[in-house]
Amino acid sequence: MRVGVIGATGAVGKELVEVLGKRRFPVTQLKLFASARSAGTKQQTPWGEVTIEEFSPAAARGLDLALLAVSGDFAKAHARALAAEGVAVVDNSSALRLEADVPLVVPEVNADAIGTHKLIANPNCTTAILVVALEPLRREFGLKRVIVSTYQAASGAGAEGMQELEQETRRVLVEGGQPGNSVFAWPLPFNVIPQIDSFQPNGYTREEMKVAWESRKIMGLPDLLVSCTAVRIPTFRVHGEAVTIETERPVTPEAARAVLAKAAGVKLVDDPANKLYPMPLTATGQDDVEAGRIRANPVFGEYGLDFFLCGDQLLKGAALNAVQIAERMRLG
Numbered sequence: 001m002r003v004g005v006i007g008a009t010g011a012v013g014k015e016l017v018e019v020l021g022k023r024r025f026p027v028t029q030l031k032l033f034a035s036a037r038s039a040g041t042k043q044q045t046p047w048g049e050v051t052i053e054e055f056s057p058a059a060a061r062g063l064d065l066a067l068l069a070v071s072g073d074f075a076k077a078h079a080r081a082l083a084a085e086g087v088a089v090v091d092n093s094s095a096l097r098l099e100a101d102v103p104l105v106v107p108e109v110n111a112d113a114i115g116t117h118k119l120i121a122n123p124n125c126t127t128a129i130l131v132v133a134l135e136p137l138r139r140e141f142g143l144k145r146v147i148v149s150t151y152q153a154a155s156g157a158g159a160e161g162m163q164e165l166e167q168e169t170r171r172v173l174v175e176g177g178q179p180g181n182s183v184f185a186w187p188l189p190f191n192v193i194p195q196i197d198s199f200q201p202n203g204y205t206r207e208e209m210k211v212a213w214e215s216r217k218i219m220g221l222p223d224l225l226v227s228c229t230a231v232r233i234p235t236f237r238v239h240g241e242a243v244t245i246e247t248e249r250p251v252t253p254e255a256a257r258a259v260l261a262k263a264a265g266v267k268l269v270d271d272p273a274n275k276l277y278p279m280p281l282t283a284t285g286q287d288d289v290e291a292g293r294i295r296a297n298p299v300f301g302e303y304g305l306d307f308f309l310c311g312d313q314l315l316k317g318a319a320l321n322a323v324q325i326a327e328r329m330r331l332g
């Protein structure tokens with residue numbers, strides 16, 4: 001397969017190349033595209049050194065698969081045209097996720113939606129991590145309401161976000177200065193920021209609304225009630241999510257544990273007596289979303305459950321999910 005990664009120098013782009021290698025994706029030719037600034041530089045890949053090219057539709061012609069880790073504007077300009085030429089496209093941006101003719105896919109939940117589509121949208125990281133755990137619970141107990149509070153890593157804002165966290169933490173600890181910010185709304189070191197993306201007229205941020213909009217589409221539950229509070233915290237690459245659900249049928253922590261222990265894409269880490277629960281420390285670099293702290297929710301009684309998730313934002317939240325989609329698409 002001739003595979004192109006567009007946005008190859010970014011945090012998700014680099015991870016896409018690694019994931020393709022780790023999963024032994026049948027790559028016969030790998031093309032890496034980035035902005036003009038990076039064109040001509042070389043990147044090490046599992047298939048040897050590759051020279052970065054500036055993207056142009058002509059340069060992408062002949063690809064079997066294009067993995068897009070670039071802006072929504074880029075996706076709007078090029079994704080449909082590439083797909084029309086026969087290139088299978090997986091787009092990481094939010095631009096096309098809610099378009100009726102573009103499936104939004106987390107393979108553990110709705111792989112069937114891929115069909116023969118040539119253009120598939122990859123969900124927001126917070127959504128992907130959430131629905132991997134929600135779907136098996138929905139199948140067993142039904143789902144009425146979801147309330148989620150997130151603890152999102154700097155990687156959600158890309159390589160620049162991770163660099164800003166590192167530099168500004170050094171500024172405080174090494175230089176004894178005040179932390180600054182340009183990527184995040186406020187300095188991130190030693191802080192938590194209850195704003196990710198812009199505020200919407202309803203008082204929620206766009207990140208929070210994406211969790212609601214996208215979860216409904218992926219799970220095929222257009223009326224699912226979802227409320228999210230999304231918070232940036234000073235970690236590098238795992239998003240944590242404190243989740244409360246109201247189910248349609250009675251649920252117990254034991255039954256939920258049994259369901260999640262068998263769920264694809266989920267690793268049950270739930271032994272609080274031995275200090276075992278999901279954490280960025282343990283979920284970093286892992287394909288599976290860790291689920292734990294499972295307990296009955298007293299507000300919703302026998303229909304309520306609380307739990308905590310940690311998923312690697314760059315893997316299940318981005319690159320891994322994109323490659324899992326590509327593995328199920330009809331290529332060539």
Ligand code: 2RA
Pocket residue numbers: 124125126152153155156157196207
């Ligand atoms: C974030 N989910 O964490 C968003 C973008 N990937 O910033």
